[in-house]
Amino acid sequence: xxxxxxxxxxxxxxxxxxxxxxxxxxxxxxxxxxxxxxxxxxxxxxxxxxxxxxxxxxxxxxxxxxxxxxxxxxxxxxxxxxxxxxxxxxxxxxxxxxxxxxxxxxxxxxxxxxxxxxxxxxxxxxxxxxxxxxxxxxxxxxxxxxxxxxxxxxxxxxxxxx
Amino acid sequence: xxxxxxxxxxxxxxxxxxxxxxxxxxxxxxxxxxxxxxxxxxxxxxxxxxxxxxxxxxxxxxxxxxxxxxxxxxxxxxxxxxxxxxxxxxxxxxxxxxxxxxxxxxxxxxxxxxxxxxxxxxxxxxxxxxxxxxxxxxxxxxxxxxxxxxxxxxxxxxxxxxxxxxxxxxxxxxxxxxxxxxxxxxxxxxxxxxxxxxxxxxxxxxxxxxxxxxxxxxxxxxxxxxxxxxxxxxxxxxxxxxxxxxxxxxxxxxxxxxxxxxxxxxxxxxxxxxxxxxxxxxxxxxxxxxxxxxxxxxxxxxxxxxxxxxxxxxxxxxxxxxxxxxxxxxxxxxxxxxxxxxxxxxxxxxxxxxxxxxxx
Ligand SMILES: Cc1cc2nc3c(=O)[nH]c(=O)nc-3n(C[C@H](O)[C@H](O)[C@H](O)COP(=O)(O)OP(=O)(O)OC[C@H]3O[C@@H](n4cnc5c(N)ncnc54)[C@H](O)[C@@H]3O)c2cc1C
Ligand code: SF4
Ligand code: SF4
Numbered sequence: 001x002x003x004x005x006x007x008x009x010x011x012x013x014x015x016x017x018x019x020x021x022x023x024x025x026x027x028x029x030x031x032x033x034x035x036x037x038x039x040x041x042x043x044x045x046x047x048x049x050x051x052x053x054x055x056x057x058x059x060x061x062x063x064x065x066x067x068x069x070x071x072x073x074x075x076x077x078x079x080x081x082x083x084x085x086x087x088x089x090x091x092x093x094x095x096x097x098x099x100x101x102x103x104x105x106x107x108x109x110x111x112x113x114x115x116x117x118x119x120x121x122x123x124x125x126x127x128x129x130x131x132x133x134x135x136x137x138x139x140x141x142x143x144x145x146x147x148x149x150x151x152x153x154x155x156x157x158x159x160x161x162x
Numbered sequence: 163x164x165x166x167x168x169x170x171x172x173x174x175x176x177x178x179x180x181x182x183x184x185x186x187x188x189x190x191x192x193x194x195x196x197x198x199x200x201x202x203x204x205x206x207x208x209x210x211x212x213x214x215x216x217x218x219x220x221x222x223x224x225x226x227x228x229x230x231x232x233x234x235x236x237x238x239x240x241x242x243x244x245x246x247x248x249x250x251x252x253x254x255x256x257x258x259x260x261x262x263x264x265x266x267x268x269x270x271x272x273x274x275x276x277x278x279x280x281x282x283x284x285x286x287x288x289x290x291x292x293x294x295x296x297x298x299x300x301x302x303x304x305x306x307x308x309x310x311x312x313x314x315x316x317x318x319x320x321x322x323x324x325x326x327x328x329x330x331x332x333x334x335x336x337x338x339x340x341x342x343x344x345x346x347x348x349x350x351x352x353x354x355x356x357x358x359x360x361x362x363x364x365x366x367x368x369x370x371x372x373x374x375x376x377x378x379x380x381x382x383x384x385x386x387x388x389x390x391x392x393x394x395x396x397x398x399x400x401x402x403x404x405x406x407x408x409x410x411x412x413x414x415x416x417x418x419x420x421x422x423x424x425x426x427x428x429x430x431x432x433x434x435x436x437x438x439x440x441x442x443x444x445x446x447x448x449x450x451x452x453x454x455x456x457x458x459x460x461x462x463x464x465x466x467x468x469x470x471x472x473x474x475x476x477x478x479x480x481x482x483x484x485x486x487x488x489x490x491x492x493x494x495x496x497x498x499x500x501x502x503x504x505x506x507x508x509x510x511x512x513x514x515x516x517x518x519x520x521x522x
Contacts, residue, residue: 079353
């Protein structure tokens, strides 16, 4: 139970995804399961795809038709609760927020973790986005097999040198 | 004795915002803080903040702090006294503070108290062993001084502070063995909890520390399951290998100075303990003495900024300054505060403020 462990149920996770046809294009998956006073996802989206109403405690909702999968909301969300997923030739291409140093390198193979913190599959870093305007949250592009679409959420942290 | 028009004690978000409002209307302000820098708790907050754009959401705490510092520094009517701890306050608004060994006094026409809060501790055997830390101290070590508190941490408390400090420990490459919580569910935002769980930190509810184990410093912790009455259950003990026990079990407003001054105080559990009795405009029971920020009830930096502004405005008014659009400004701030305090996480604050008789 998420209230006790921090891990959402399969049903909760599924409720954040559009259907697989929609996912042929990259879409933001917002996992913000409980009302908190917060709205940078809404205000950061240049395409007006995310809505948090006047009462900023209401959970964000997304219009997948408007979402281009650009990933801007991903590094603006203070809860690190958003990722972008896309299905491509049997693989998932995901964009995830990452706030650890050292950053992985493009082309590197990393361990991909599920929401319980277990390693589930190796994945390939296809791009690392990290510019000044991203406010110290990097965007990692990771490729994994489609079977892990609903499980993958982050990558294992590399330990820095002392 | 030195004199000032308005003395502000504490240069966190509440104090700095009160200063800004007072300076804006032409008041003369002295800002005093025991630390060597401005910013209060924000000096150690490297994470992105929640809230809405107006409250700088998505910016990092330290960057918000810099914005507030830039707003007031070099103002000709502002005097800043750092490294100065206020130790005494009297009804005639004379305030005593120490710098090093030196005792000083200053008299003010108005005093805004924004001294924040102190961290609570929980009782368990050996809780005075080196290696038992409060979360704020751990955060200061890491984020202000760049020092790791240890190698393996047991975190106690699942409020936002426990969850955030856990994440920051992981960022500093320190292992967090487990996070335990005495209540039956996670206290802080679930997004913060998910953030650490997916990195492998287990969260266990209904658990507390029985004792710290070690001769000269923490070598392990014994934890146990709690029953519904929060009593430890014999036979459920578990030994956790760790060299740090980090307590994030809540904050209590620093009201001693106000008590010393004879201000009316009330115990409100939801606000963190003893809090000054204030009116909607943050006036205490003593004339021209105000309280805001965490000191008036434990909340957040965003709300501290707003209560600081409201306080600055009412002090300005009481000091006889013309405050343009006072009613509209205060109404807008109250509305923003109400928005923040709405929702399930604001429930406690709302109840506390009701008990105090203010729902500003
Ligand atoms: C780990 C952590 C994470 C947090 N995350 C968030 C977040 O994401 N969003 C959010 O909105 N809030 C967050 N907060 C809460 C926020 O930091 C506080 O609510 C806020 O800083 C309170 O502001 P304040 O001005 O009332 O007090 P403080 O920031 O505590 O400032 C009080 C100041 O008073 C000074 N002082 C105290 N006593 C004396 C004395 N006797 N003499 C002189 N000076 C004195 C202190 O040195 C300090 O500078 C977090 C807090 C912590 C600990
Ligand atoms: S991915 Fe881009 S378009 Fe989609 S919701 Fe986020 S910011 Fe908006
Ligand atoms: S920015 Fe993130 S944490 Fe805040 S409401 Fe949006 S999804 Fe939730």
